Amino acid sequence: MATGKGDIELAGLYKRFGDTAAVDGVNLKIPDGAYCCFLGPSGCGKTTILRMIAGHEEPTGGEILIGGDDVVGLPPVERRTAMMFQSYALFPHLNVRDNVAFPLRVRGLDKAQRYKTADAMLEKVRLTELADRLPGQLSGGQQQRVALARAAITEPRVLLLDEPLSALDEQLRIQMRTELRRMQRELGITFIHVTHTQLEAIALADLVVVMEKGKIKQAGAAREVYAEPKDRYVAEFLGGQNVLSGKVRRVNGTSLIISAPDANDITVPLDGDQRAISDGEQIDVAVRRDDIDLRRPGAASVGADWNTVNARIRAIEYQGSFVKVMLEPITGGEFVVYMSERQFFSDPFDTGDIVVATWPAERSRLLA
Amino acid sequence: MSAPSAALPRSVARARNRVAEGVSPKRPWTFWVLAALFTAYVLALYGPMLCIYVLSLQDVRGGLVFPMKGLSLHWFIDLFTQVRTGDVKGGFERSIALALMVTVLTVVGSFLAGLAFRQRFKGDGVVFYLMIGSLVAPGLVLGIGVGLLFQYFGLQAAWYTSALGAHLSWTLPFGVLVMFAVMSRFDRSWEEAARDVGATRWQTIWLVVVPILAPGLLAVALFGFTLSYDEFSRTLQTSGPLNTLPLEIWSMTLNVTSPSLYALGTVTTIASFVIIGACLGTIALIQKRRAQRVAAH
Numbered sequence: 122m123a124t125g126k127g128d129i130e131l132a133g134l135y136k137r138f139g140d141t142a143a144v145d146g147v148n149l150k151i152p153d154g155a156y157c158c159f160l161g162p163s164g165c166g167k168t169t170i171l172r173m174i175a176g177h178e179e180p181t182g183g184e185i186l187i188g189g190d191d192v193v194g195l196p197p198v199e200r201r202t203a204m205m206f207q208s209y210a211l212f213p214h215l216n217v218r219d220n221v222a223f224p225l226r227v228r229g230l231d232k233a234q235r236y237k238t239a240d241a242m243l244e245k246v247r248l249t250e251l252a253d254r255l256p257g258q259l260s261g262g263q264q265q266r267v268a269l270a271r272a273a274i275t276e277p278r279v280l281l282l283d284e285p286l287s288a289l290d291e292q293l294r295i296q297m298r299t300e301l302r303r304m305q306r307e308l309g310i311t312f313i314h315v316t317h318t319q320l321e322a323i324a325l326a327d328l329v330v331v332m333e334k335g336k337i338k339q340a341g342a343a344r345e346v347y348a349e350p351k352d353r354y355v356a357e358f359l360g361g362q363n364v365l366s367g368k369v370r371r372v373n374g375t376s377l378i379i380s381a382p383d384a385n386d387i388t389v390p391l392d393g394d395q396r397a398i399s400d401g402e403q404i405d406v407a408v409r410r411d412d413i414d415l416r417r418p419g420a421a422s423v424g425a426d427w428n429t430v431n432a433r434i435r436a437i438e439y440q441g442s443f444v445k446v447m448l449e450p451i452t453g454g455e456f457v458v459y460m461s462e463r464q465f466f467s468d469p470f471d472t473g474d475i476v477v478a479t480w481p482a483e484r485s486r487l488l489a
Numbered sequence: 490m491s492a493p494s495a496a497l498p499r500s501v502a503r504a505r506n507r508v509a510e511g512v513s514p515k516r517p518w519t520f521w522v523l524a525a526l527f528t529a530y531v532l533a534l535y536g537p538m539l540c541i542y543v544l545s546l547q548d549v550r551g552g553l554v555f556p557m558k559g560l561s562l563h564w565f566i567d568l569f570t571q572v573r574t575g576d577v578k579g580g581f582e583r584s585i586a587l588a589l590m591v592t593v594l595t596v597v598g599s600f601l602a603g604l605a606f607r608q609r610f611k612g613d614g615v616v617f618y619l620m621i622g623s624l625v626a627p628g629l630v631l632g633i634g635v636g637l638l639f640q641y642f643g644l645q646a647a648w649y650t651s652a653l654g655a656h657l658s659w660t661l662p663f664g665v666l667v668m669f670a671v672m673s674r675f676d677r678s679w680e681e682a683a684r685d686v687g688a689t690r691w692q693t694i695w696l697v698v699v700p701i702l703a704p705g706l707l708a709v710a711l712f713g714f715t716l717s718y719d720e721f722s723r724t725l726q727t728s729g730p731l732n733t734l735p736l737e738i739w740s741m742t743l744n745v746t747s748p749s750l751y752a753l754g755t756v757t758t759i760a761s762f763v764i765i766g767a768c769l770g771t772i773a774l775i776q777k778r779r780a781q782r783v784a785a786h
Contacts, residue, residue, distance in 0.1 A: 175685065176685075177681055177684075177685070196684070196687075197684065197685045197686075197687070198686075198687035203685060203686065204681075204682075204685045206678045206681065206682055207678075208676060208678055210676065210678035210679050210681065210682035211682075212679060212682075212683075212697055212700075212701070213701060214700045214701055214703075223683075223686060223688075223696075224686035224687055226696070227683070227686065227687050227688040227689070227692045227696070228687060271682075271686065272685075272686075275686060275687065
C-alpha cells in the first residue's frame, strides 16, 4: 500500500443486480496519474464501475487492482480512493472549512491541526474567503470545489468523480472542466470521471472508455476514439461521424466497393489487418462530417478516387465557427456535413437544394 | 442561516407586491366570502377556550357561566391550596414525567425505524400496517385491552408501565410517520460520503445523520410530548391507582363546580404553550448558533 501507485486494473469485473448484469466482464488498465473518462448513456454500467472501484459496491465477480493490490472487500479508506458524488454530498450542517476538515476529524486529528490542513487545501481550490459559509450559501461551482477539496484532503491515490459537471450550467461546466484538469495535474493522481457527455470526455481525458450495456466498446486516447471509432455505436455516440451501411459488391486487395440502395457506389480502403470480408456482406462505413465537401450538381467533376452521394438538404444550422448541413437520410442513417463558415457563405446553400456530397475515398473507414 | 439571507430580497419583493395589491381598491367577492369563513373558523376554534380563560379570572362570587363576576386570581390560588379540588400537582408531575419518558422512547424508536425503513426488508409491509393499525384502533378499546392484559398476568397497572405502553402505541406510529417525511429529504450520499472519507458507522450517525436530522427529531419529540401530555382515552384504563393530569381534570369536571376548574384549564394551557415555546426556542437557538459560528470565523 505504501507504494502510493494509482494505476488501476480491472480484470473480468462483473456485477449483477437481480437478473441483469450491470457490468458484464470488464477488463481495463488505467495507468498511474491518468485522467480517465468512462463515457456512455445512463444505465450502461459506468457509475457501477466507479462505485466498485470506490468500494461503495461489491463486485459479483472479478478483480480490482489498485497499485497492484487487489482491493475488493476493502473499505474506501484502505483503498486510498476518494469519491466526489454527483450531488457533491456536502454536509449541510457544517461550514466549508468543517466540511473539508471532516475526513481529518474522523481520523482523530485535533482542531488546530485539521484546520491548518483544511485551510491550505481551501487555498488550493481558491475558496479561502468562503471558508465560513454553509454549503447552502454557495453556488454550484463553489460547492463542487468544496467537494473536490474534501475528497483530495486525505491524499488519495485515485479520485473518482461521478458526473461531476452535470449539475452546472453550460458556461460553468466548461470553466469547471478546465479547473478539474488543472487540479488533476497539480495533485498528480489518477482521476476517473464518469460522464454521458462526449464533449466533456474528449476534452478532458487521456483515456476515454466508451461503454454500452455493461461492456467496454472501445478504450483509447480521446483522438483515437473520436477519429477512429471501432463500430457504429462508438461512431454515433461520439458524434462527428456519418455512418453509412451497404452491401459489399466487390473486394479487390486494397479496397472494397459497397453499394447502397439509394446512393452511388462507395469505395472504402482496407487496412489489411481487417477481418475477412466476403461479397454480399452488410457492412458499416464511417466518414467524418468535417471531411465532406458539398458541391452543386453539375459543377466541376470530382476525381475518380472520391466518393460521391447525391442528396437533398433537409436543414441548415448555423453553429458559429461552422455550419451544420443536414441532408435527407441516406442508407440507414443521419447524414450531416460540417462546413467551415467561410466556405459555406462563399456560396450558401438553401434548404431543399440538391447537392453532391463528396469526400476522398481514403477518408472512409470500415467499421466492425 | 442560509435561507433567510438568500430569501430576503425575494421576500422584500413579495411584500412590495402585496402592498401594491393592497392599494388596488377592488377585491373580488370571493375574498370576502373566504375571509368571513376564516374568521368563523378562528372563532369556533378559539372562542370556547377563550371563554374558559376569561371565566377563570373571576373573583370569589364567580360561577360556571357568564356573566363574569369580578376580576381576580382567586380561583388560581384556590386550585393550589384546596385539597378538595383533587391531586392536581401530583397529576401534573406524573403527566410531565410520563410525557418525557414517552418523548425519549418515541424519538429513539422513530429515528431507528426511519433508518430501517429506507430499504425494503422482509415483513416491512406487515410491520408498517401493524403500526398504522395501532394508530387507527379506538384508544379506549386499546386502553381496556392493555388493562385486561395486565390484570390477566397479575401485574399492577401503573402510569409508568401500562400507561407508558398505551401512550407509545399512539405516539410511536405518529413519530414514525413524521420521520418518514423527514427521511424522504435525507440524501443517502451524505452517509456514503462520510464512509468514503473514513468515518466509522458511529461517527457517521453522530457527526452526520443526527445533526442533519436534528430539526426533524425535535419535531418528533414535540409530537410525542404533546400527544402523551393530553392523552386521555388510552390512559383511562391503564393508569392504575394514580391519575395523570387529563384524568384528574376529567374527574374534577364530575365533582368540582367552581371556576377553579377553569383556572386549571388556563394553567395547563399555559404549561403547554411554555413547552412548545421552549422547543421552538431551542430550534431557533440552534439556527442562531450556527449563524454565529459562521459569522465568528
